[in-house]
Amino acid sequence: MRNDYLWDGSGEPDPEVQRLERLLSEFRSYRPAPELPAANRYPSARLRWTAIAATVVVAAAGAWLATRTPPEGWQVARAGSGSGRLAVGETLETGAGGHATVKIGDIGVVEVEPNSRLRLIRARRNEHRMALEVGLIHARIWAPPRSFVVDTPSAVAVDLGCSYTLAVATDGAGLVKVTTGWVSFERDGRESFIPAGAACQTRPNLGPGTPYRQEASPAFRQALQDFDFARGGDPALTAVLSEATRQDAFTLWHLLMRGEPGQKERVYDTLAGLVPPPAGVTRAGVLRGDRKMLDDWWDQLGLGDTTWWRHLEGKWPESGAGR
Amino acid sequence: MDTTFALSADFGTNPSVSASPVVSISDDAELARAARHGNRAAFGRLYDRYSRMVHGILLARVPRSEVDDLVQDVFVLALRQLSALRDDGAFGGWLAMIARNRAYDYHRRSREWIELPENLPAADRRTPEALAVMEAIRKLPESYREPLILRLVEGMTGEEIAARTGMTAASVRVNLHRGMKQLRQKLDCEGRS
Numbered sequence: 001m002r003n004d005y006l007w008d009g010s011g012e013p014d015p016e017v018q019r020l021e022r023l024l025s026e027f028r029s030y031r032p033a034p035e036l037p038a039a040n041r042y043p044s045a046r047l048r049w050t051a052i053a054a055t056v057v058v059a060a061a062g063a064w065l066a067t068r069t070p071p072e073g074w075q076v077a078r079a080g081s082g083s084g085r086l087a088v089g090e091t092l093e094t095g096a097g098g099h100a101t102v103k104i105g106d107i108g109v110v111e112v113e114p115n116s117r118l119r120l121i122r123a124r125r126n127e128h129r130m131a132l133e134v135g136l137i138h139a140r141i142w143a144p145p146r147s148f149v150v151d152t153p154s155a156v157a158v159d160l161g162c163s164y165t166l167a168v169a170t171d172g173a174g175l176v177k178v179t180t181g182w183v184s185f186e187r188d189g190r191e192s193f194i195p196a197g198a199a200c201q202t203r204p205n206l207g208p209g210t211p212y213r214q215e216a217s218p219a220f221r222q223a224l225q226d227f228d229f230a231r232g233g234d235p236a237l238t239a240v241l242s243e244a245t246r247q248d249a250f251t252l253w254h255l256l257m258r259g260e261p262g263q264k265e266r267v268y269d270t271l272a273g274l275v276p277p278p279a280g281v282t283r284a285g286v287l288r289g290d291r292k293m294l295d296d297w298w299d300q301l302g303l304g305d306t307t308w309w310r311h312l313e314g315k316w317p318e319s320g321a322g323r
Numbered sequence: 324m325d326t327t328f329a330l331s332a333d334f335g336t337n338p339s340v341s342a343s344p345v346v347s348i349s350d351d352a353e354l355a356r357a358a359r360h361g362n363r364a365a366f367g368r369l370y371d372r373y374s375r376m377v378h379g380i381l382l383a384r385v386p387r388s389e390v391d392d393l394v395q396d397v398f399v400l401a402l403r404q405l406s407a408l409r410d411d412g413a414f415g416g417w418l419a420m421i422a423r424n425r426a427y428d429y430h431r432r433s434r435e436w437i438e439l440p441e442n443l444p445a446a447d448r449r450t451p452e453a454l455a456v457m458e459a460i461r462k463l464p465e466s467y468r469e470p471l472i473l474r475l476v477e478g479m480t481g482e483e484i485a486a487r488t489g490m491t492a493a494s495v496r497v498n499l500h501r502g503m504k505q506l507r508q509k510l511d512c513e514g515r516s
Contacts, residue, residue, distance in 0.1 A: 004481075006474070006481075006499055006500065006503055007480065007481040007482075007496060007499065008480040008481055008482060009480065016507065017475070017503070020456060020475050020506075021475055021478070023450070023452055023453040023456055024453060024456060024457065024472075024475045024476045025476065025478070026450070026453050027382060027387070027453070027457060027476045028375075028378075028476060028477065028478070029374070029375075029378045029390065029391055029394065126404060126406060126407040127407075140428075141424075142424050142425065142427070142428035143404065143407075143424070144404050144407055144408070144417060144420060144421055144424075145417075145420060146407075147404075147407060160420075162424075162427070163427070180427045181423075181424065181427060278493065295491075296491070296493065299490075299491055299493065299494040299497075300494075300497070302464070302466050303466075
């Protein structure tokens with residue numbers, strides 16, 4: 001669109017915006033690119049042969065060392081008992097009163113609380129995976145999304161770049177509370193996207209419930225739990241919808257893909273009252289699960305854009321998965 | 324079941340707006356692919372294209388004195404992690420996410436440090452007026468802060484912001500306009516008081 005000065009500098013200049021542009025240009029940076037390892041060059045023939053010979057020696061030494069180096073793993077520091085290494089396939093138990101700090105390669109740190117048991121499944125440079133069988137962990141991950149995955153008995157927690165707390169009860173139920181960034185809770189194609197300040201529960205055989213604000217009203221949370229896990233049906237949904245505020249819109253957005261026929265229509269109407277759908281998003285389209293329309297509506301919620309996680313994972317919560 | 328847990332983003336009429344052409348995502352994909360295979364020149368081109376975006380994202384979140392160093396960190400980290408990027412066409416959105424995560428990580432690591440006030444007289448060569456406007460922007464919600472800084476500080480157009488960060492143009496437009504409205508209100512209030 002032209003003639004929108006704030007958008008692209010076109011049209012009639014807005015004096016206030018021009019003033020701010022002048023003032024704030026002081027904050028621009030002109031620093032050059034960082035020093036990076038030198039690019040590959042073409043060495044002389046002599047150097048090439050020397051390099052080839054050196055490569056053979058290094059490869060042989062590497063093969064020998066491979067039989068001697070410990071398997072991939074994570075560094076673990078335990079309160080009062082020093083540090084050690086957790087190898088792939090091994091289990092870490094903290095016990096009553098125990099606590100451990102686990103360094104996840106160079107991408108993050110997990111604090112493990114007492115009475116927790118976890119197993120290391122994979123420890124590669126760009127892919128780290130563990131199973132939390134029971135207990136409580138606090139994860140802080142600063143790598144790109146999907147670098148760190150935690151299996152629980154009832155869902156898989158996928159880090160989308162964030163810090164969060166994850167608990168697993170002895171019956172396999174789980175709860176994730178997100179502090180910064182995003183977590184995705186996934187199982188059998190059913191996904192919940194949980195932003196900072198939100199939480200999501202999961203149950204064995206049912207998978208992830210609907211994410212909600214940690215500060216949502218108790219009545220809202222209870223009704224949502226009933227709807228998700230206790231076959232609360234229409235009465236529970238009615239309570240959820242009547243308690244929902246503008247800030248709960250992301251919860252209702254998830255429910256658009258989860259309710260049974262008849263329920264989705266009610267969710268649509270309530271959500272439209274809280275956050276009007278943008279142009280091009282129609283009731284019929286949303287109710288049939290039109291992905292673009294749902295994405296466009298999500299982008300109106302003020303929680304960031306759908307685009308980045310779509311590109312990164314290409315997954316989508318299953319439409320019509322009623323309970 | 325009662326489960327209880329113990330839990331405690333021809334512009335010739337205005338020289339301050341980016342004159343760079345609209346981003347070609349396919350070019351970026353080519354550059355990302357080449358960079359992944361060790362082509363440092365390709366990575367340098369990506370730096371040229373994206374350093375303003377990364378700078379703006381960080382400026383919206385961390386103290387100004389830390390921003391330049393963190394920009395460098397973000398690109399070094401991106402280079403190391405490039406093999407994890409599944410869709411080269413999504414490079415911009417992926418890099419933006421790394422920058423946001425680096426900002427979160429900065430705050431996590433510096434929790435125990437006391438931050439110096441940003442407006443110490445000798446600490447900054449910027450004009451008091453510019454500092455005041457920047458502080459007003461930094462008090463806006465995050466979803467408005469980032470596009471406003473990319474537009475007003477980095478000189479990117481709305482279209483460029485959308486293309487580089489992977490956000491939709493509609494979303495950037497809404498956030499720019501809502502953010503600008505809130506910024507005007509804040510500046511008006513401060514001007515009166």
